Amino acid sequence: MQSWVKRSHTDTAKRALNTTSLFGTVCFKVQTVLIDEEVEMVTHCCSLIRGPFKSLQLFGSRDCSSYVSRTRYLMRLKEDDEACRGALQSGNVLLYHKLAPLLRQTQRGRYQLHVLQATDVKGILGKLGKDEQLLNTSVLIGCSDSDIAQFSLDVGSLEKAAVEEMCGGVFIDLRKAFFLLKGPEAPLVTKGQALLRWHQTHAYCSATGQPTQRNQAGSQRVCLTNGTTYYPQMAPVVIVLLSDGRRCLLARQSTFPLGMYSALAGFCDMGETMEETLRREVAEEVGLEVESLQFSGSQHWPFPQSSFMVACHATVSPENAEVNLDGVELEDARWFTLEEIEGALKRKPPPQSTKGEPTGFWVPPSYAIANKLIQEWANQQKKL
Ligand SMILES: NC(=O)c1ccc[n+]([C@@H]2O[C@H](COP(=O)([O-])OP(=O)(O)OC[C@H]3O[C@@H](n4cnc5c(N)ncnc54)[C@H](O)[C@@H]3O)[C@@H](O)[C@H]2O)c1
Numbered sequence: 001m002q003s004w005v006k007r008s009h010t011d012t013a014k015r016a017l018n019t020t021s022l023f024g025t026v027c028f029k030v031q032t033v034l035i036d037e038e039v040e041m042v043t044h045c046c047s048l049i050r051g052p053f054k055s056l057q058l059f060g061s062r063d064c065s066s067y068v069s070r071t072r073y074l075m076r077l078k079e080d081d082e083a084c085r086g087a088l089q090s091g092n093v094l095l096y097h098k099l100a101p102l103l104r105q106t107q108r109g110r111y112q113l114h115v116l117q118a119t120d121v122k123g124i125l126g127k128l129g130k131d132e133q134l135l136n137t138s139v140l141i142g143c144s145d146s147d148i149a150q151f152s153l154d155v156g157s158l159e160k161a162a163v164e165e166m167c168g169g170v171f172i173d174l175r176k177a178f179f180l181l182k183g184p185e186a187p188l189v190t191k192g193q194a195l196l197r198w199h200q201t202h203a204y205c206s207a208t209g210q211p212t213q214r215n216q217a218g219s220q221r222v223c224l225t226n227g228t229t230y231y232p233q234m235a236p237v238v239i240v241l242l243s244d245g246r247r248c249l250l251a252r253q254s255t256f257p258l259g260m261y262s263a264l265a266g267f268c269d270m271g272e273t274m275e276e277t278l279r280r281e282v283a284e285e286v287g288l289e290v291e292s293l294q295f296s297g298s299q300h301w302p303f304p305q306s307s308f309m310v311a312c313h314a315t316v317s318p319e320n321a322e323v324n325l326d327g328v329e330l331e332d333a334r335w336f337t338l339e340e341i342e343g344a345l346k347r348k349p350p351p352q353s354t355k356g357e358p359t360g361f362w363v364p365p366s367y368a369i370a371n372k373l374i375q376e377w378a379n380q381q382k383k384l
């Protein structure tokens, strides 16, 4: 196959691929972008899609795992504006209105992400008399299991109700949406929002005050005056569930919903390791000295800004477990037994309108990594 494909044809095929999803509707797409004499060759090429593209090594081989293929594809879209613009034309788009994501309700009343095709979005923009170029302000957020590039787009300049009506969906505040969505939809919707928000707040260079320009994928912005490149950032936070061997420590801030207790958390100071942050935060907030720690997992947390949560378990000695509260940040911190924790894990959060203290404390819902730490601790204690 490689010997049959002349150099110019190889370039043509590459160009064709730039306009498509990973292994999407290549044959259909190329006919829309190529001149006639090229179409025949590329159509033939596409009919043998696995063979030629493997030998041309445009996206790596399908012998690799699909995860590797998707990762390489996304990497390429971040580096190649033209390829990214092409992928956007046949991509999936999550819409946001002033950073509130668009969801739709299923017949069973469950909420799902409302994923649109780029062509649908263009149709909506056309019907509302808006320039199709707005689509190009989308940012790349991933690649679906069916190898379609995924983007997020804020249509805050359009009338919210009109878009909702046309799409048959509803824009819902992220805090609520996060709670309503299940599985991989929840992290995807927060990633989409976090990246859009980063662009909305980084339009200018903090050194020159001049405008910055984004690449097509939205993975970076560059100051046109001094050339500084800015990348989307998350603030690192350590979240820790302390145990004295028998009980675990949970705390609450006065701003938490009534009755909710969570694990201790704190932002990393400049230059700190994760271990140092953990030790410092525990000392600052509850006056205890950590003896040992164990990494558990991590999570991107979009509220109020993007944090990168690193979750750990840590122990203190039972002889030195008396809490000495820092009253500035925390309203309360207490040791809880396994029985109390099991009760709290089963308890549903009270409705937001509830006045007065709910009967019994409760813990953050399952989408918060604090919940995972608490579940892990309870499971571990049950084995002892
Ligand atoms: N996902 C979860 O399960 C979970 C659970 C608990 C807390 N959290 C999140 O962890 C984060 C940190 O927790 P915390 O509030 O206890 O932190 P913290 O104990 O460090 O206290 C917050 C204070 O730290 C200072 N600070 C330093 N760097 C900051 C930065 N980059 N951004 C904001 N404030 C900074 C501010 O003065 C702020 O008032 C919060 O955003 C919270 O929403 C997530």
Ligand SMILES: [Mg+2]
Pocket (backbone or CB within 6 Å): 264, 265, 266, 285, 329
């Ligand atoms: Mg804290």
